Amino acid sequence: MEAESREWLVRCPACGHERSIWELGGVRYKARGTKWIFRRCPACHQVGWHLVYRERDGVRLPPLRPARPLWWYVGAFAAILLLFVGLLVGFLVGLFLFLGRASAGPRDATTGSFAAVVARDSAGAHDRLSAAQRGRLGSQGRAPPWGAWEGARGSANGFRVTGFSSKNGRTRVSGTLRYRDGGTEPRTVWLIREDGAWKIASDP
Ligand SMILES: [Zn+2]
DSSP, X not given: OHHHHHHEEEEOTTTOOEEETTTTTOOOOSOOSOEEEEEEOTTTOOXXXXXXXXXXXXXXXXXXXXXXXXXXXXXXXXXXXXXXXXXXXXXXXXXHHHHXXXXXXXXXXXXXXXXXXXXXXXXXXXXXXOHHHHHHHOTTTTHHHHHHHHHHHOOEEEEEEEEEEEETTEEEEEEEEEETTSOEXXXXXXEEEETTEEEEOSOO
C-alpha cells in the first residue's frame, strides 16, 4: 500500500512541483486514472487544482500555467454565493407576488362586502353575495341580521383582512372586525367565484 501510494504524484499546475500522496500523509490504493485536488503548493505557494497521477500510466501532463491568485478564488466563490442569494430572493419575491395576486380578488371582495355593510349600503352588500346567499337572504340581503347584530353589539366601523387560504377549491378570508367602541372581533367568510367575480358565500 505504501509502495503504491508513493507512486501517485501530486503535481502543482503552476510550477510543476511534485510530491507523492504518501508524502502528503495520504493513501491511494487500487485506484486508476487521475484526479484533481485543490491545494496550496509548498514550493510556489500558489493555490490551485493539483493533478494526482501515476507516472507509469503515461498520463500527458498539462502545460504549466501561472496559478490564479487566491483573490480570484475568493471572488469566484463570492460571485457564486451572490448568484444563489439572488436566485433565492427572486424566487421568494415571485412566490410572494404570486400569492398576493391569487388572494387579491377574494380579499378585495371581503373588504368591499364589510365596507358596504358597515356603511349600511344595502344594495352594495347585496351585490357582493353569491347567488345562493342572495336567494337565501332575500332582497334585504344582510341588512336585517346585521341591523339586529349592531343593535346588540354596537356599531362597527371597519374590517381588516389578516388571513387568506385557498384549498381544495374552498377559498376563505379571515380578518378583524372593528367596532366604534374600540372592540374587535375575528370574522371569517367563505367565497366562491361566480361570473368572474368573487362573491361572499357564507354568513360573515
Ligand atoms: Zn507550485
